[in-house]
Amino acid sequence: MSSVKIAVTGEHGQLARSMKETATQRAGFLLCCSSRVELDFATAEDQAISSFLDQAAPDVVVSAAAYTNVDLAEEEQELAFQINGKVPRILAREANRRGIPIIHVSTDYVFDGKTTQAYRETDDVAPLNVYGASKLEGERAVRDEQPNHVILRTSWLYSPYGRNFVTTMLKLAEARSTIDVVADQTGTPTSAQSLAEAIFEIALRLVRSKDGKIRGTFHAAGSGETNWAQFARFIFKQSLAPRVQRTVVKEITTRDFQSKSSRPAYSSLDSGKLMERYGVRLPCWQDDVTKVIAAIQRDRNAARE
Numbered sequence: 001m002s003s004v005k006i007a008v009t010g011e012h013g014q015l016a017r018s019m020k021e022t023a024t025q026r027a028g029f030l031l032c033c034s035s036r037v038e039l040d041f042a043t044a045e046d047q048a049i050s051s052f053l054d055q056a057a058p059d060v061v062v063s064a065a066a067y068t069n070v071d072l073a074e075e076e077q078e079l080a081f082q083i084n085g086k087v088p089r090i091l092a093r094e095a096n097r098r099g100i101p102i103i104h105v106s107t108d109y110v111f112d113g114k115t116t117q118a119y120r121e122t123d124d125v126a127p128l129n130v131y132g133a134s135k136l137e138g139e140r141a142v143r144d145e146q147p148n149h150v151i152l153r154t155s156w157l158y159s160p161y162g163r164n165f166v167t168t169m170l171k172l173a174e175a176r177s178t179i180d181v182v183a184d185q186t187g188t189p190t191s192a193q194s195l196a197e198a199i200f201e202i203a204l205r206l207v208r209s210k211d212g213k214i215r216g217t218f219h220a221a222g223s224g225e226t227n228w229a230q231f232a233r234f235i236f237k238q239s240l241a242p243r244v245q246r247t248v249v250k251e252i253t254t255r256d257f258q259s260k261s262s263r264p265a266y267s268s269l270d271s272g273k274l275m276e277r278y279g280v281r282l283p284c285w286q287d288d289v290t291k292v293i294a295a296i297q298r299d300r301n302a303a304r305e
Contacts, residue, residue, distance in 0.1 A: 010065025085137030108155035113264020
């Protein structure tokens with residue numbers, strides 16, 4: 001079989017960048033990515049998205065671009081719904097017109113966090129903030145427009161690229177000896193690189209199989225759960241920099257943090273369905289964090305040479 005061609009939105013996001021890196025390490029996939037310069041989702045309409053897919057001529061579409069600033073979304077609601085809701089609808093509609101499947105990436109923030117057991121795909125959704133509501137709108141849009149879809153809810157995404165919890169904590173630790181971190185929010189940290197690997201496996205199956213059981217909504221998160229403060233401590237422990245290793249994490253509450261938006265107190269995801277239908281299980285978050293920090297260190301060492 002020839003290579004599977006995948007059109008990916010959000011070229012400079014951590015997931016798309018992880019997919020590009022992964023594609024260089026394994027045969028059988030070709031990626032065509034859209035950047036904001038080529039396709040600005042803040043203003044994108046049907047024709048622009050249609051032209052992108054015509055040029056890419058993919059076998060699968062991966063809807064990875066998103067408005068992810070949770071607090072700012074409270075002020076920029078229209079923009080958040082444009083990028084997270086309207087654009088996925090157009091992508092799914094255009095994918096359906098071309099007879100190609102779509103993989104849409106969503107979030108744990110579609111849940112309200114009022115439970116103590118990892119969320120399954122069948123659990124009720126009830127987002128607490130604009131970001132979560134806009135992502136839920138995107139899920140519904142994809143389901144409406146393209147039955148041949150996979151919606152992947154993931155959580156606490158991190159990678160060596162851009163701004164995320166791991167890179168932010170490492171940067172802060174270089175300048176501070178003590179960092180305040182929320183300890184009353186629990187979730188499942190997920191490596192964008194491991195999620196990228198999962199997406200390639202899903203894309204391959206979607207192209208090769210018409211099995212309805214491998215379509216629908218799935219949770220795809222790292223194995224295990226933690227809170228933000230414990231997450232930060234582990235990051236510092238894995239760093240090779242003595243100053244970072246000595247950084248003290250001061251536990252605070254969500255109320256102390258005083259963010260503009262509400263966040264779920266518990267949003268761990270049960271990814272058992274993904275394992276059952278695809279045989280895919282993402283690694284435990286501690287192992288993946290260790291790999292990501294090692295990659296960051298390698299990049300820094302290379303930059304110094």
